[in-house]
Amino acid sequence: MNQTANNAWSNWSGSVIARNAKVTRPRGLAELADTIKTAPGPIRIAGAGHSFTPLVETEGTILDLDRFQGLVSHDAIELRATVGAATRLGDLTKQLHAIGQGLPNMGDIDKQSIGGALGTATHGSGPTLGAYHTQLRKIEIVDGRGEVRRYDVETDRETIEATGVTLGAFGALTEVTLQNVATYRLRRRRWVVPIGDILSGFESFMNGHRSAEFYFIPFSGHALLITSHPSTADVTPRPSEQDEEGLSTLKRLRTWLGWFPPLRRTLIGAALARLPEEDYVQDWLHVYASDRRRKFNEMEYHLPFEEGPKALAEIIALSEKRFPEVYFPMEVRSVAADDFWLSPFYRRKTCSIAIHHDAAEDPRAFMSAAETIFRRYGGRPHWGKMHNLTAADLAALYPRWKDAMEVRREFDPDQRFVSPYLARLFGLFA
Ligand SMILES: Cc1cc2nc3c(=O)[nH]c(=O)nc-3n(C[C@H](O)[C@H](O)[C@H](O)COP(=O)(O)OP(=O)(O)OC[C@H]3O[C@@H](n4cnc5c(N)ncnc54)[C@H](O)[C@@H]3O)c2cc1C
Known part of the structure; x- marks a missing residue:
């Protein structure tokens, strides 16, 4: 659990602190049900605390x-696995790889935690790849009255689509069954291009790869492009990460030369021109994730796919004209449309733009200046x-709100x- 020096619950970036909340760790379904019925409210469910919004904050x-972790069972033919909802993705990847399965994307x-990832529609990049919740086949959830409910997509598709992006608002997920794929290898490439090239060739770049994304480096005029494709080639070493070092350099240049x-x-x-191209092959679980040590706060909006380049050009102009303090790269990804009612990808192929x-x-x-732009594009x-x-804003953006x-x-x-x-998000009075 994330804790401050005074033992209060805190999120990863330190932007949300629940000073007065009592944290409890139920030991099983019965104790969890009892806690939901009797503990002081409001009750909020914590995953790994990696959200920047105060979804977990409470005075209750x-x-x-954490006790609901690990592989529960799996089906080697259907490539499905049932896991405790608090299982951390880093553990899940190893457990799945060991049984011949893989997550299609990360x-x-x-x-x-997988429960937390489902809680906010966490996603990777790829024009035909959905966010984590699109892998859901079954859920076990303890509702607000402490009743254990179980749903299967075969018989209860509507309920899974209604509750699959949970916001921790429907109950405490205890187990989830995920549809996986056979374990696989990826070839990943990374190279630098002028930003104008990617803005004009946005659709063909994003659509032309199983997974493509790019980072715009503020005040550089350039973007780092990253693609990955399945590969049967032999494994080659993954180059050591230079992201943290790169961020230190960008911060120093910002501080010395901001104006x-x-x-x-x-x-x-000049620094980007010296950056070597990356090209390696590894099992999927060693490709997607990076180690992010430098703390940041983040906003990400999910826009209609075709609006991506126009919105990004405006965000770049905004930061370079009015906010020279910004030095973190902006991340641009695509996500496939889905049918989950509270999914930001609901029936809409998406371009996601993240600023840090x-x-x-x-x-x-x-x-807030960037948000005005994102909202103008229907984000x-x-x-x-x-x-x-x-x-009111959210009801207008979500057809099944x-x-x-x-x-x-x-x-x-x-x-x-x-x-x-949550009362503010849902238009309720807590
Ligand atoms: C460095 C960093 C990198 C990130 N990269 C990405 C990225 O690439 N893509 C992306 O989409 N997001 C990304 N995020 C955001 C992150 O994936 C989400 O905020 C995610 O929800 C965090 O998961 P968590 O386990 O920390 O959940 P928390 O933040 O603890 O909780 C999130 C929500 O899930 C609910 N919840 C958690 N567990 C359960 C459960 N068992 N039952 C019911 N509800 C539950 C909580 O109540 C809350 O509403 C990143 C965040 C950070 C800090």
């Missing part, structure tokens, strides 16, 4: 489900990353899981 009780890191963009641009451009801000500095001015916010939307809220009320009629933050 935080449920730490995001940037593997520190989250001299031409010089900053020249020096970053040093965790030691105030991100609000930059993020839906990542549930786990900073945004300022409330119920009202239906999802009805299902939520049925799962939690006494509003045990409704904190003041």
Whole structure:
């Protein structure tokens, strides 16, 4: 669990602290059900605390489900695995690989719990690859009255689509069954191009690979492109990560030359030109995730796919004209459409744009200016990353919002899981 020096619960970046919450770790289903019925509310469920929004914050009780971890069972023919909902992705990848299975895709890191990843529609990149919740086949969930409910996509597709992006608002997930693929190997390549090339060739680049993404480096005029494809070639060494070192350099140049963009641009451009191309083959579990040590805060909006390049060009102009303090790269990905009611990818192929801000500095001015642009393009916010939307905005962005809220009320009629933050999101009074 993430803790501050005073033993309070805190998220990864330190932007959310639950000072007065009581944290409990139920030992099994019966104790979990009892806690939900009797513990002081509001009750919030913690995963690994890697969300930037205050989804876990409460003055009541935080449920730490760390005891609900690990592989429960698997089906080697159907390539399905049932796992404890608190299983960390980094453990899950090893457990799946050992039984010949693989996750079809992953995001940037593997520190989250699978329950937490489902909680916010966590995703990777790929025009035909869905977010984690699209792998759901069965769930076991303890609702707001402490009742254990089990659903299977074969017989209860609607319920799984209504509750699969959970926000921790329908109950505590204890087990999930995921549809996986056979374990596989990936060839990953990384190279640098001028940003103008990728803005004009956006659709063919993003659509032309199983998985493609890019990072725009502020004040460089360039982007780092990354692609990965299945491969049967022999494994080659994964180059050591230079991201942290690169960020230190970008921060130093920002601090020294923040108000001299031409010089900053020249020096970053020279450093990027020296960056060697990357090209290696590894088993999937050693490719997707990176080690992110430098703390940041993040906003990510999910836009209609074709709006991506226009929105990105505006965000770049905004940061370079008005926010020279920004030095973290901006990340651009694509995600396949799905049918989950609270999914930001609901029936919409998506271009996701993420902006980051040093965790030691105030991100609000930059993020709210960027949010105005994202919203103009019809963006839906990542549930786990900073945004300022409330119920009326969200209802307009999600065609099945009202239906999802009805299902939520049925799962939690006494509003045990409704904190003041969730009340704001859902338009309720906690
Ligand atoms: C460095 C970093 C990199 C990231 N990279 C990506 C990325 O590449 N792609 C992406 O999409 N996101 C990314 N994120 C965001 C992150 O994946 C999400 O915020 C995710 O939800 C965090 O998972 P967690 O286990 O930490 O959950 P938490 O943040 O602890 O919880 C998230 C939500 O899930 C709920 N929840 C957790 N467990 C359960 C459960 N068992 N039952 C019911 N509800 C539950 C919580 O109540 C909460 O509402 C990143 C975040 C960081 C800090």
